[in-house]
Amino acid sequence: AQSVTQLGSHVSVSEGALVLLRCNYSSSVPPYLFWYVQYPNQGLQLLLKYTTGATLVKGINGFEAEFKKSETSFHLTKPSAHMSDEAEYFCAVSPNFGNEKLTFGTGTRLTIIP
Amino acid sequence: DADVTQTPRNRITKTGKRIMLECSQTKGHDRMYWYRQDPGLGLRLIYYSFDVKDINKGEISDGYSVSRQAQAKFSLSLESAIPNQTALYFCATSDWTGYTDTQYFGPGTRLTVL
DSSP: OEEEEEEOSEEEEETTSOEEEEEEEEESSOEEEEEEEEOTTSOEEEEEEEOSSOSEEEOGGGOEEEEETTTTEEEEEESSOOGGGOEEEEEEEEETTOOTTOEEOOOEEEEEEO | OOSEEEEOSEEEEOTTOOEEEEEEESSOOSEEEEEEEETTTEEEEEEEEEETTEEEEOTTOTTOEEEEEETTEEEEEESSOOGGGOEEEEEEEEOOOSSOOOEEEOOOEEEEEO
16 A cells, blocks of 8 residues: 655745755655655646655756655745746655556645745 | 647536547547546545456446447546535546556546536
8 A cells, every 4th residue: 555645735835945855755665755746736747756766856847755664755845936836846756666546736826926 | 729628618507417428639648537626635546447348447436337449548537426525627648658647638627516
């Protein structure tokens, strides 16, 4: 069984400030981990994913996430927020043999304060 | 042109009506998925299909059925719609590479059942 917990359904940061979106997972097997972004009135778009290898993963638009097995976490960060980052972000987990049962978190809505 | 398209984009229907949501993809992927998104609940898997002859129930399949007419087409039906099926529905596709899978989402269909 697997699950994802995203801490904070709403996060607000000032433009130029650090973005930190938290994701903790539970998985009975080594996981694959994903972050997706959903812009208003659009479908989900993959930001980045962790499969194996390097635990610091870089994605699109300046985002990155670090897989920390000891903390069962996969937090998403961006050093400097931009207005265009305003969206909803979803963390997701799957077993590491194929993601036919991709399990999503409940999402975090990111608001950027000008 | 979008790789994953969904029709209709918006639909309002009445309780008890039969409705079909359609999904088409030009990515050439074998795997297709249907999710529903509800505020505060994230995305939940309804059905998934690994190829034309392989269809599987997801987390919340009750009240829904699907048809995989071709590799590129995957339809979701509500035989007798009810108000708690009001949600945003997403189709997704993925291509199994042997060790990981990335899902690509359509723009969504907003369904309202009165």
